[in-house]
Amino acid sequence: MNKLTLIKIGGNVIDNPDALSRFLTAFASVPGSKLLVHGGGKIATQVAEKLGIETTMIDGRRITDQPMLDVVTMVYGGLVNKQLVARLQALDINAIGMTGADAGTVLAHKRPVNEIDYGLVGDIDEVDSGQIQFFLRQGLTPVFAPITYGKAGELFNTNADTMASAIAVDMVRHNEVTLVYCFEKRGVLADPADDDSVIATLTPDRYAEHKAAGTINKGMIPKLDNAFNAIRNGVMRVIICHADDVAAAVLHGAGTTLTL
Amino acid sequence: MNKLTLIKIGGNVIDNPDALSRFLTAFASVPGSKLLVHGGGKIATQVAEKLGIETTMIDGRRITDQPMLDVVTMVYGGLVNKQLVARLQALDINAIGMTGADAGTVLAHKRPVNEIDYGLVGDIDEVDSGQIQFFLRQGLTPVFAPITYGKAGELFNTNADTMASAIAVDMVRHNEVTLVYCFEKRGVLADPADDDSVIATLTPDRYAEHKAAGTINKGMIPKLDNAFNAIRNGVMRVIICHADDVAAAVLHGAGTTLTL
Numbered sequence: 232m233n234k235l236t237l238i239k240i241g242g243n244v245i246d247n248p249d250a251l252s253r254f255l256t257a258f259a260s261v262p263g264s265k266l267l268v269h270g271g272g273k274i275a276t277q278v279a280e281k282l283g284i285e286t287t288m289i290d291g292r293r294i295t296d297q298p299m300l301d302v303v304t305m306v307y308g309g310l311v312n313k314q315l316v317a318r319l320q321a322l323d324i325n326a327i328g329m330t331g332a333d334a335g336t337v338l339a340h341k342r343p344v345n346e347i348d349y350g351l352v353g354d355i356d357e358v359d360s361g362q363i364q365f366f367l368r369q370g371l372t373p374v375f376a377p378i379t380y381g382k383a384g385e386l387f388n389t390n391a392d393t394m395a396s397a398i399a400v401d402m403v404r405h406n407e408v409t410l411v412y413c414f415e416k417r418g419v420l421a422d423p424a425d426d427d428s429v430i431a432t433l434t435p436d437r438y439a440e441h442k443a444a445g446t447i448n449k450g451m452i453p454k455l456d457n458a459f460n461a462i463r464n465g466v467m468r469v470i471i472c473h474a475d476d477v478a479a480a481v482l483h484g485a486g487t488t489l490t491l
Numbered sequence: 492m493n494k495l496t497l498i499k500i501g502g503n504v505i506d507n508p509d510a511l512s513r514f515l516t517a518f519a520s521v522p523g524s525k526l527l528v529h530g531g532g533k534i535a536t537q538v539a540e541k542l543g544i545e546t547t548m549i550d551g552r553r554i555t556d557q558p559m560l561d562v563v564t565m566v567y568g569g570l571v572n573k574q575l576v577a578r579l580q581a582l583d584i585n586a587i588g589m590t591g592a593d594a595g596t597v598l599a600h601k602r603p604v605n606e607i608d609y610g611l612v613g614d615i616d617e618v619d620s621g622q623i624q625f626f627l628r629q630g631l632t633p634v635f636a637p638i639t640y641g642k643a644g645e646l647f648n649t650n651a652d653t654m655a656s657a658i659a660v661d662m663v664r665h666n667e668v669t670l671v672y673c674f675e676k677r678g679v680l681a682d683p684a685d686d687d688s689v690i691a692t693l694t695p696d697r698y699a700e701h702k703a704a705g706t707i708n709k710g711m712i713p714k715l716d717n718a719f720n721a722i723r724n725g726v727m728r729v730i731i732c733h734a735d736d737v738a739a740a741v742l743h744g745a746g747t748t749l750t751l
Contacts, residue, residue, distance in 0.1 A: 278542070278565075281541065281542050281543070282538070282541050282542070283541070301570055304569050304570050304573050304574070305538075305565035305566060305569040305570045306565060306569065307569070308568075308569040308570075308572075308573045309564050309565040309566065309567070309568040309569020309570060309572070309573075310561055310564050310565045310568075310569065312568075312569070313564050313568045313569075313590050313592055313593075313638065313646055314564070314646065316590075316592045316593055316640075317592040317640040317641075317644045317645060317646050318644040319644075320592055320595055320640055320644060321642065321643055321644030322644075325594060325595050326592075326593070326594075327589070327593045327594045328589075328590070328592070328593050329587070329588075330573050330576075330588070332573055332576045332577040332580055332586075332588070333573075333576055333586070333587045333588050334585060334586075334587045334631055335580055335585050365629060369625060371594055378573065380576075380577040380580055381577075382581065383581055384577045384578040384579075384580060384581030384582075385577060386573055386574065386577050
């Protein structure tokens, strides 16, 4: 079966030019079919500020009104996405920048309002993995901005971790999928104060223990929930590692590997 | 041979929500393989202003420094491109938004400095029509923002008319190509004061006469030069028409048709 490595990077990599250069070189060296999902970083907030649009966050999620969606579409779908694509081209990776709207790849609907109205945030309905596979077979490397679309032609802001996980799960139809979440630590830590305490492998049981003990903190919980969900749905392995270690993680298992 | 209709729209359509809705419906009804190249409109200038970036134009061309290129990449490559794609998806057109960097489709280099330094403006070296044809064969409709890339991973601002013409000329390898430039008039006018004086067909000789008589004005000259250049290089026909008439132009020859 084909192998696919799907890598997600967040704002901490995008906001740091040196970290981004190191990441792109490492990404280019990952062998075989690959796909990148990127977050946005601080640029969206900075651009919104300059345009006089206020940023509201609840539980780490941006509340997205129409002006903020326009900023996110500009910055994530335009500036960040196209800069990544052009730089990957220079590294001989034939990248193609996309949002979920492009080629109808990631369809969503506006998140229903319960306690919080997140605004124009999309919950994913369907990934067209056949379409994405067709790009991969052509030797292209899709680079996804975390934006989805709805049936009425709307665009939606979508969490990049969730988007990576949803794409990974659907790509299981065509590939043996490794999902890699890059973040600012070397892996999931047993002791948050000790960067060397990387947990090499994490099972659902050990994860539950760490949550109970409070060593795995708030920001990590949705990430790990997403990750375990991906494994339960057929993703072969999920790796959580530092962006600098992405090639080492894929090839030699650096960082934290999640298994069932 | 396959037929391809390549349509270019400018800012006057993008800036007017009603005109854009009418255009998208007409575009969706054009039969067969098609491709859209869009300009940017006033939004880039407005966003640049709000961000405190000054817009300098020389002979109708934007002078592009790095902050302005970032704005163009955000607005053309992000906001405008993705809104067009999502709206076409709702019209059952499987659109894929691209810049020249995506899938390495339109390679360029920084325009050499002669009398004017246009800044980060790209002159096109090469179109990968094989790659574009591959998208068309898959039933996708490429939607290009007027941005190209260079070998070192740079992005460049590129005139949308020129980009449409360059893509059309290279697509001749795979298709019988019709190139349609939409603008704010019903066609090329014999009398600029009379909107009903549309010239049905224009040859290089008649074009030269109109230029000498001054009836064809400054803004039209680069557009028509591009258009005749495309025909000389194998494009079957070029149509210049109002965006509202695009389906009628392709099917029944509304507007001005350029021939050799």
